[in-house]
Amino acid sequence: MATSGCMKVTKYFLFLFNLLFFILGAVILGFGIWILVDKTSFISVLQTSSWYLRTGSYILIAVGGCTMVMGFLGCLGAVNEIRCLLGLYFTFLLIILIAQVAAGILIYLQRDTLKTEMSSIIHDLIVTYDYEDGKNTSCETTWDYIQRSLQCCGWTSYQNWTENALIKNSTNEYPCSCMTNQTSSNGFCEYKGSLESAVYKAGCMQGVESWLQDNLGIILGVCVGVAVIELLGLILSMCLCRNIQSEDYTKVPKY
Numbered sequence: 001m002a003t004s005g006c007m008k009v010t011k012y013f014l015f016l017f018n019l020l021f022f023i024l025g026a027v028i029l030g031f032g033i034w035i036l037v038d039k040t041s042f043i044s045v046l047q048t049s050s051w052y053l054r055t056g057s058y059i060l061i062a063v064g065g066c067t068m069v070m071g072f073l074g075c076l077g078a079v080n081e082i083r084c085l086l087g088l089y090f091t092f093l094l095i096i097l098i099a100q101v102a103a104g105i106l107i108y109l110q111r112d113t114l115k116t117e118m119s120s121i122i123h124d125l126i127v128t129y130d131y132e133d134g135k136n137t138s139c140e141t142t143w144d145y146i147q148r149s150l151q152c153c154g155w156t157s158y159q160n161w162t163e164n165a166l167i168k169n170s171t172n173e174y175p176c177s178c179m180t181n182q183t184s185s186n187g188f189c190e191y192k193g194s195l196e197s198a199v200y201k202a203g204c205m206q207g208v209e210s211w212l213q214d215n216l217g218i219i220l221g222v223c224v225g226v227a228v229i230e231l232l233g234l235i236l237s238m239c240l241c242r243n244i245q246s247e248d249y250t251k252v253p254k255y
Contacts, residue, residue, distance in 0.1 A: 021230070023071075025068035030064070032062075074093075097231070126143075157203045
């Protein structure tokens with residue numbers, strides 16, 4: 001009797017955990033899609049040039065999708081006490097957990113490379129920035145938005161813009177988004193007086209890194225939450241699978 005009660009508790013706990021697991025998988029899937037389609041934040045600057053970020057977004061989408069499928073299998077196997085489904089669920093869940101740990105370690109080991117690549121992407125954007133050629137990209141528009149929102153100019157300082165070809169040939173023009181008295185214009189604007197008094201002096205590096213760290217913390221928090229649910233799912237599915245006496249396929253719902 002006690003064993004039967006324990007089985008029921010384990011079964012319904014596993015069902016609840018996998019329901020949460022399914023929801024968290026949907027959140028991870030959403031993060032991956034957001035990285036790919038976002039056009040209004042610093043992510044859009046990076047994802048058009050960095051294969052690291054694009055690859056990471058595809059990994060998040062794949063992991064999120066698989067997580068949702070595994071959550072569904074776990075719910076179905078737990079409620080109907082189907083050992084083969086629980087075994088399949090356990091196997092794929094273990095593979096996903098190992099893949100997540102490996103991806104986390106890889107990102108940690110490559111953090112300096114990612115930072116260097118980010119600086120290189122922004123440097124190339126500043127050097128080639130040109131609204132007058134009629135070929136302005138979403139990256140240029142986004143970078144203007146970032147400078148205006150963070151009230152910064154350039155990557156490390158406003159002096160970075162002196163490497164732009166058009167700025168070199170101009171005596172009183174600078175990006176409008178760098179200027180303290182401009183709130184909506186993109187491209188280049190004329191300034192009066194000294195350059196130091198007309199533009200933001202601080203570079204955007206610190207603000208952008210802070211923004212990325214804040215968003216990365218949310219993503220990592222979700223991933224850690226999913227990992228905890230995965231471990232609980234592994235333990236509960238193994239306990240339930242070991243205590244199922246025999247298969248009863250009549251419990252599988254017919255559609």
